[in-house]
Amino acid sequence: KVNGFLVRARSAKAIAKAVNTILKDPEIQKKMREEARRTVVEKFDWSIAAKQYTELYRRAYETTKNLRDRKIPAQFEKVASFIGSAPGFSEGFAGVKKGGKWGYIDKTGKLFVQPLYDDAYPFSEGLARVKQGNKQGYIDKTGAIVIPVQFTNASEFKEGLARVKIGDYRTGKWGFIDKTGKVIIDYKFDDCWDFSEGLANIRLGDEATGKWGYIDKTGSMVITPKFDKSYFFRDGMALIRVGDFKSGKFGYI
Numbered sequence: 001k002v003n004g005f006l007v008r009a010r011s012a013k014a015i016a017k018a019v020n021t022i023l024k025d026p027e028i029q030k031k032m033r034e035e036a037r038r039t040v041v042e043k044f045d046w047s048i049a050a051k052q053y054t055e056l057y058r059r060a061y062e063t064t065k066n067l068r069d070r071k072i073p074a075q076f077e078k079v080a081s082f083i084g085s086a087p088g089f090s091e092g093f094a095g096v097k098k099g100g101k102w103g104y105i106d107k108t109g110k111l112f113v114q115p116l117y118d119d120a121y122p123f124s125e126g127l128a129r130v131k132q133g134n135k136q137g138y139i140d141k142t143g144a145i146v147i148p149v150q151f152t153n154a155s156e157f158k159e160g161l162a163r164v165k166i167g168d169y170r171t172g173k174w175g176f177i178d179k180t181g182k183v184i185i186d187y188k189f190d191d192c193w194d195f196s197e198g199l200a201n202i203r204l205g206d207e208a209t210g211k212w213g214y215i216d217k218t219g220s221m222v223i224t225p226k227f228d229k230s231y232f233f234r235d236g237m238a239l240i241r242v243g244d245f246k247s248g249k250f251g252y253i
Contacts, residue, residue, distance in 0.1 A: 009236065010198050012222035015214075019223060019253055032251035037119035037237070063088050072109035080120050090122035093141065104128070104143070113143040124156035127179060134169075136179075138162075145181075158194040161185075161217065176219075178199070186220035196232035199223075212240070223253070 079087035080095025102120035104113040118132035137149035153165040175187035191203040213225030229241040
């Protein structure tokens with residue numbers, strides 16, 4: 001079975017060498033495609049997806065049950081959640097919508113941040129993203145705004161950094177900031193995702209023709225953009241796609 005190469009962790013030279021080996025050897029690419037499809041079938045078939053959705057609904061049920069049992073009386077219009085996760089508490093707090101605005105409660109149901117925002121997101125690494133009008137910023141667990149509401153789009157902090165976007169929503173650029181709001185990696189990417197295992201996948205160019213690669217936390221390009229799609233690293237491996245969505249082939253680096 002060939003599903004990738006073992007390389008030294010966070011070694012840009014080793015990663016680049018492995019990628020070049022894959023790109024130069026059609027037989028390895030073929031074997032990786034076959035193994036990738038087998039892995040997708042084994043790990044993401046309907047039975048596994050069903051278990052994951054069951055867990056999401058179980059958590060949603062528990063949240064509803066708590067409200068029904070009046071641990072926290074049912075009074076909110078919505079509860080904040082991470083993408084793909086059931087609504088609930090994160091780091092001891094939950095974003096809630098009441099009277100058309102968002103605030104935060106603790107596990108006793110006490111509002112420690114009054115409903116002031118147009119949207120609110122779960123806490124991650126001590127900070128939570130909030131939205132006022134069309135701009136986003138970050139608050140801490142006292143409710144104080146620690147990074148001003150100024151970004152066109154943003155995401156949660158992961159590994160000490162958060163991806164943020166400035167400029168027009170469609171044509172603006174993404175960069176990365178630290179928890180003080182300092183720009184650590186300049187605004188120069190057309191799309192990007194959070195850091196995972198020290199690397200972040202980024203795109204240069206538009207959605208149709210742009211290419212994806214990877215940067216480290218200094219902003220250095222460790223894998224040159226050459227993929228039509230790339231995903232975050234997990235357990236030292238990252239899923240990539242060469243070719244379009246319908247007919248492209250998947251592999252791992």
